[in-house]
Amino acid sequence: MLSERREERYCCNSSPLVLASLAGDVEGARRLLLGGADVNHLDNNDVSSLVCASAVGHVEVTKLLLDYGANVHRVPEKSGASALFYASQNGHVDVARLLLEHGADVNKKDRDGVSPLFAAAENVHVGVVRLLLEEKYGADVNFSTKHGATPLYISCQNGGDLAPAVARLLLERGADVDKAEKHGATPLYITCQNNFPAVAQLLLEEYGADINRSANNGATPIHIACENGHISIARLLIERGADLDRGDALQSPPLYLASQNGHAEVVRLLLDHGASVFRVTNFNLSSLFIASQNGHASVARVLIDYGADVYQADFRGASPLFIASHNGHSKVAGLLVVRGGADVHQTDDAGSTPLFVACQNGRSTVARLLLKHGADVHQARNDGTTPLCVASCNGHLSIVDLLCSSASGADVNRANDAGIAPLYAASSNGHLALVRYLVAHGADLRRATARGDTSRRVARRRGHLDVVAALSLLEIIGASGGSDIIVSRQEPWRTSGLCPRCCIRRRRRR
16 A cells, blocks of 8 residues: 555654644644744654645645645655545545645656555545645646556555545546556456456446456456456446457356356356357367366366267367376366266376376276276376386375275286386385385286386385395295295394294295
8 A cells, every 4th residue: 555655753863843743733733933943844754744744634734834835745755645635545635625725746756656546546635635636726637656546546556445536536537448458457357356346337338438348368357257256347348248258368268267266156247148168278288178177076067068069178178087097186077077088087188187197196096987888997107007007106105005906906006107016116216115015916026127127126226125125024924935025024134033934924825
């Protein structure tokens, strides 16, 4: 807020006249002036008595100072803000009138390039705005700051109960209803962004604001309203003919932005008024895709019910089900499969299935759902990597157990094109519990990769000594004819001095 930026801190270094002016002490100020106090003196805080009296709204003190020759044009060096600026900013109509009658410059800017009218409009001071716009004073209604914002723009941005009155005053005096700030945002755009329906209605219905004027990012008022879920504003814009399928700089239509942010009622409103459910962005992202990515189940349900394509993939070939599975949004994944009929086997460009990415990221709830609806545990990526292998690589024991326990039973020894099997992947990353599990379920301890590397070697190379020890012992036991080996969860030989063989339990075959 300007009021915060302009705040002056007064201390014991202030002059007596400044202190009297701040306190509204007319007689005290008069005595000081009669005693020779300099009415235009700037004290150690870089402020004059007139600026102080004007800022706090002491009319009689202001009049006294002006009668004694206070200079209405003298400003603090640091802020550059005049007495009229402060009076306007703080809504002191009578003080502002006095200053104007004594020749104050109505368009004098402060060091930030802000005029008194802008300050009054920003703080929604209707009376001051009306005064400054009087013909005899002639404030520049289309003045803009260094950021390109006009008084109309700032009044629309800040809103409030009195914002329509301020906006109307400015527009009646010739404010440009479509003048944009440096980012291309018009008064209507910022009104829609900040959800002020009364101001938007005024701009549209009485002053003909351009409803489809876009900002520098290509977004129009309907884009920003839908993005922020402002349904009343969106309804108003739709009724006034806003283009519902126009894309922004990334070709994102309003429906996409509403879906992205989970605004289900806005999504329904747009679809009810003819927005296309099939529009995609520059990256081939559909509204259903982005809703699925962000886990907005209520939005996904609406889009599916309105016929959204559950197979529409993005630029990498990822489907809505793929991205929902990747991010662990089980409710959305369920909707896509059950309500939308999505294909659980549809792959991206790398050949990854929804089950694969769910296993990769440890999304056990999603993986269970996909398996329930027929996902193939054996369907590998283009490089031959299976869901079991990637789950083992990333240490997701619950996923590994789910895959191995499934009806079709994942193959613990299936390797990818580089010869990497689940046991090698788990050993490589030091997942000891997984190593134990895989061996217990029949993983081949001596299986080597295409380069001849084994699980034990890669574990040693990467410093996973607990895995190396476990694999070494298991190889010894396996070589001696042991079967159905179950490795203890502890390595007591590390601290107890027990023989490593005593820490291996064998099940005898009956």
